[in-house]
Amino acid sequence: MAQHNCTTKHRSFKHLNAYERGQIAALRKEGKSMRYIAKQLGQAPSTISREIKRGTVTQLKSDLSTYEAYFPEAGQAVYEKRRKNCGAKLKLPHVKDFIRFAEKKMLEKKKWSSDSIVGYCKRDPNWKDKPMVCTKTLYNYIDRGLLKVRNIDLLLKPRLKPRDKTKKREPKRLMGKSIDLRPKEVETREEFGHWEIDTVVGKRFNDAVLLTLTERKTRYELIFLLDSKDSESVKRVFMELKERYGELFVDVFRSITADNGSEFSELSSILESYRSEAYFAHPYSSWERASNERQNGIIRRFIPKVKVIKDVPLSEVKEIERWMNQYPRKVLNYSTAEECFYRELLKICEGKGKVLEEQYVQAG
Structure with missing residues (x-):
């Protein structure tokens, strides 16, 4: 069914993919300008300019002279390397006291859940000015094996079974x-x-x-x-x-x-x-x-x-x-x-x- 009142906006500044980098290389060989390539790919000219700089490498000719050319594989490799360094850095080195406290509470005989530990510390004045992490981050550290605690050490999560409404049972007398x-x-x-x-x-x-x-x-x-x-x-x-x-x-x-x-x-x-x-x-x-x-x-x-x-x-x-x-x-x-x-x-x-x-x- 056609949508005549679509409010979805075109997403700008999206990342180039390997196929688009191949298009850039082909159009460059044809001698097309950056603005022409940008228009064909639906990107900004500055995006194409930066991509060409990323993927341009120096090559050696048979006569030992050099020349520069754009290679989509080189651009993709640089992109993937930089993406690995994106995102928030680990807070682990800065929250050692909190991690030690959390590990103790989660590993002792009467265990606390990760969420209870974080909530307790937020309310405790002794932890007011000390660095901490949120519940989700604490679980992420456990999943990545960065703590002494493993998932098997955690309290069991609730598992709810769906009730079978079709199953009939014998009626039972109410006692009040x-x-x-x-x-x-x-x-x-x-x-x-x-x-x-x-x-x-x-x-x-x-x-x-x-x-x-x-x-x-x-x-x-x-x-x-x-x-x-x-x-x-x-x-x-x-x-x-x-x-x-x-x-x-x-x-x-x-x-x-x-x-x-x-x-x-x-x-x-x-x-x-x-x-x-x-x-x-x-x-x-x-x-x-x-x-x-x-x-x-x-x-x-x-x-x-x-x-x-x-x-x-x-x-x-x-x-x-x-x-x-x-x-x-x-x-x-x-x-x-x-x-x-x-x-x-x-x-x-x-x-x-x-x-x-x-x-x-x-x-x-």
Whole structure:
């Protein structure tokens, strides 16, 4: 179909290619002027003049006299050599301190991503006047093998599988209010105090499990080690949280969104007694609790599926929790979840005329 209103402009100052250099050589042999050649190739006369100077070499005749002539191969060789020297120069020699810091963070047991390292340094006053590189450049250095870090050492990138909408599954009974009834401010993460909950299971059927709670706005994480995956164990966790937060519980835990696992069968009644709300995602719809699922994926870096959770000491579980809450995140403008959670708690306490007690913020 013809385009009558095309707004694309002719690109000027484009580079000559090998074919055009051959045309220049042929037209020069015919004795054509530079302006004539420039018009034929759609280039500026100055472009043709510079190209002829680049490709002109001195030749020796049989009688040992010399002459100068333009050769397209010579022009192309000079062009390619100069192109290799184009572009920004490596900043690596000037950012040695930053590179050493980045390598340490990416190679230690509890790794940071390249983006988190760059974001953290931008916020840290100690790095304010020190030379750094951006996230993309840091990844480029790794790809080119300029750092001790290799791609295999990096944290795994998220791999999203497309959902098969044609696959039919057996309907599953909802155990309480549907997620469709959840207020809009929960979905937009505007309001603090809305959590997602799930369990992380181990290798064996009768293994211990981890109960994970993720606050949607601040991404603050709570991890509990349970002896078994049942509703009674979940109930004990909320009794512990109620004891920790006291009258602040209803403000800190306004709502909790769960899946339809049997361990959450009494969640609605438990939260109702504490004046909080429970919502349940649709069956087989883990993406409706995306924050919690993402956090569980991070936990799996430390406790893989092949590991028996019973063998993991509580101190290690709390250390994982502490690391997750003190990890700078791009989604939080490179603040940590702990910092954001603390600020929200401070607002609640100030609104109630209370002092923020140390027991409210426990990261490990």
